[in-house]
Amino acid sequence: MANVQILPNVKHVFLVLSGKGGVGKSTVSTQLALTLQNCGFKVGLLDIDLCGPSIPRMLGLENSAVHQCAQGWVPVYTSPEQTLGVMSVGFLLENKDDPVVWRGPKKTAMIKQFLTDVYWQDLDYLIIDTPPGTSDEHISVLENLKTVKCDGAILVTTPQAVAVGDVRRELTFCKKTGLNVIGILENMCGYVCPHCSECTNIFSYGGGESLAEMGKVPFLGRIPIDPKLTKATENGENFITAFQDSVAAQAFITIVKKYMIPQEESMDVSEPIDV
């Protein structure tokens, strides 16, 4: 078999990782993708969480299916302009409640297919959303990306020690595998009571920032618990467009501008966002 070139027309590849589950990897992946799309880029979002794919629901694409063309699988697009394309195992299931009961080798084969057989066309950015852990999916995606220039990984954590402990291990994984770490993002920091405006740190505070300091990687910022964001991801709405002035949206915009768009490119962005 001839060597298939992986992601030939993709300019930037970012991974969203966390050792811990339920810290907001998929939320961060979708919001970064939407922010990049709003900046005028062509974006792809690949969901390699095979047992718990959340991306289709978060983008309101739950009942979409993937089609075949001569060049491979056609991703599902969020709009007719085709500026945000998505691929997820969720699109391949006949029934959304069907479990994907696969051991490692089968997951590895699927991830390889996702990286070689999807016809992304020309992309400015490909964001890869991952499951929690440091196992088959993670090893496989990095093995397959060996020949690709991967910009790096955005690590997501919640502030409490139980989550930070797992992300600390993920940081070791990145170092061992030579994956560049863009930085650590602290999600679910503080909740403002809708009745009295008192802010409670339900999941503690500052754990992500301390880990970034300890691991000598950039701290990308913090995102509060925002029921508007939870609701938007539940209902597949575009949070970045609807609540551009919120603290959470501003945090995503800052990450995109500061860490994802190379400086020379950011100057000729066709539709810059007013911050």
Next chain:
Amino acid sequence: MENEIPEHCPGVQSEAAGKASTCDGCPNQKICASGEIIVEDPKIMVGIQERMLNVKHKILVLSGKGGVGKSTLTSMIARVFAQDLAKNVAVMDIDICGPSAPRIMGVEGETVHQSGSGWSPVYIGENLSVMSVGLLLASPDDAVIWRGPKKNGLIKQFLSEVDWGSLDYLLMDTPPGTSDEHLSIAQYMLPCQLTGAIIVTSPQEISLLDVRKEINFCRKVNIPIIGIVENMSWFVCPKCRKESEIFLATTGGARQMASEFNLPFLGQIPLDHRLTQACDEGIDFFEEYSDSATASAFIQLVKEIKAHIKE
């Protein structure tokens, strides 16, 4: 007939099974690639069954979704069970890549000892012990970068070599998903009269989506389900004492899902920053906040569980 085994066959237990170039055209390629073939040493199965003969209730804590509170609930349920000093309770953490049990149970930094009768778990009290891959690592930075077969090997060892002694309750904390760890624990525990699984979820649809998959997984591999618990159901502001819902149950939450699947609904647990803090520090929440609403919710939950497992 030609050779039954193709030349250069990587072997059914190999990582490359079904995927090596020599597998192309082999009639067994598909089944090998699926990873379903696992040849077990019958001696190990006997070892597991012998250990499990001394364990009365074997309970799995499952969720398709990560970060919904599997480890928190496992440790809290274990602590409530262990309040009855006549009962022996243990927690086995089979989340190999993200072990949380040692920190939550306050034994981080302790190590497992070997003895003639096997690995000794770490004891939190007279009648409560824990085993986790976290107790085998030298440093909190150590990452366990393992593919499936190696994870399965460790789970097998946990089941066959840990000297739990005689137990009334063994709670098994799992990672999210429906993959290697879940298939393995089902495969080893089903022949040992597994009591059943407690399914944990948070209220929002994004979580229920994954949890429905987990329930269908249980049904597929015949794991009995004890019931469903909803965690993070509401939050009470410590200042104004008013409730708010953070993770909205846009599709009816766990209660609705339980009735759709015709499964027992075991109860709801609120979000409580004091609980998060207790888990981070590994202290006993029930000792510190015995009269909190959260503590009563857990005690009520354990009552429900006991009623469903026919004490």
